[in-house]
Amino acid sequence: MRTNNKHTENGKKQVTAKKTSRALKPISFISAIILASACLLIPTTTLAPSVDAYADSRAAAYSVGGIDTFSQSIAENCAETVPTETADKKAEETTAATKPTEKATKPTTAPAKENKTETKATTKPVEEKEEETQPTESVQTYLVNIDNPDTSYSPSRVTLSDYDRAKLERLVMGEAGTMGYEGCALVAQSIRDAMNLSGNTSIDYIIDEYKYYAPTNIEPNSDVKAAVSYIFDNNGSAVQHRIICFYTGESKWHETQNFIISCGNVRFFDLAV
Incomplete structure (x- = not known):
């Protein structure tokens, strides 16, 4: 009987131990899944300041037995994760804030007026050529016509005193x-x-x-x-x-x-x- 009791006690202990062992296994399995998921979700570029932080976070993940403790360990050993796009935007905002607003220093140049040359009928006025006053041959007229005119007749002018x-x-x-x-x-x-x-x-x-x-x-x-x-x-x-x-x-x-x-x-x- 003692043997049976002992066996029973041992059995109980074993059963208890087995129960404890069975209870821990699911927790370890869940923790492993969460750890794996966390590692996949967190890009390595967000761990700071060096690879040692990654090793510390990995060791902490193996030593903890609960999700809360694991999350706290990750928070303590990992740098703040900032999305790349957000960081770029902040950098641009900082640069924009530090840059003095450039004022237009160039004088506003009015568009040059078109040099329109008026064409005036430019056309220069045609200079009228002075009519050359050529001495016109005086057509001799006669008071009386005769039957026997002398076509060679050409008297010289006489000036009288x-x-x-x-x-x-x-x-x-x-x-x-x-x-x-x-x-x-x-x-x-x-x-x-x-x-x-x-x-x-x-x-x-x-x-x-x-x-x-x-x-x-x-x-x-x-x-x-x-x-x-x-x-x-x-x-x-x-x-x-x-x-x-x-x-x-x-x-x-x-x-x-x-x-x-x-x-x-x-x-x-x-x-x-």
Whole structure:
């Protein structure tokens, strides 16, 4: 009986020991799972400051028997875990805080105005060329048309002195004062052509050389003055032919000369060649 009791006591102790052993095994198994999970969850880069901390945390995990004690041991032996992204953000915030705010120091430059060149009709004004005033050939006009004009007739201009003009106007007045403007112009042309032929512009010489007999004491009228100005001042001509002599009445000698024109009963001639 004693043996049985002893066996029973031993058995009880064994049973108790077995129970204790069985109770501890699940705890150790759970602890191992938690430890393994913790090791997987915590990156090695978050353990600080060195590998010794990792060894200490591992030893503590083997020596503890409860989850609370294990968690406390891990907290005491491991550095604070900070996610990498959070650390980067804090670093950026710190850098941003320490950097002085850069103010725009560059002067604001207004956009350059476009240099618009106004094109004004730039177009420069066309300079009007001054018309070259070329001496226009004076077209000789004649008071009376004749049947036998001399196209080569070109009398030279004669300039009269005051004496010669006054006496010449009186001579024309005595010879043709009643013949009108054309008759006075024919007589004045005969005197000028005689001056050109003789090369002498003296009225006294012409009277004596060409045998003028009309009086020179009568004041000239307007027809005479206008006719003398046309022939001498304008170098005009009554007809397009030279006239040297004229007569009224009958003269055989005159009729032997080159007849040009008659005005009333007065007949005008050029010298026959």
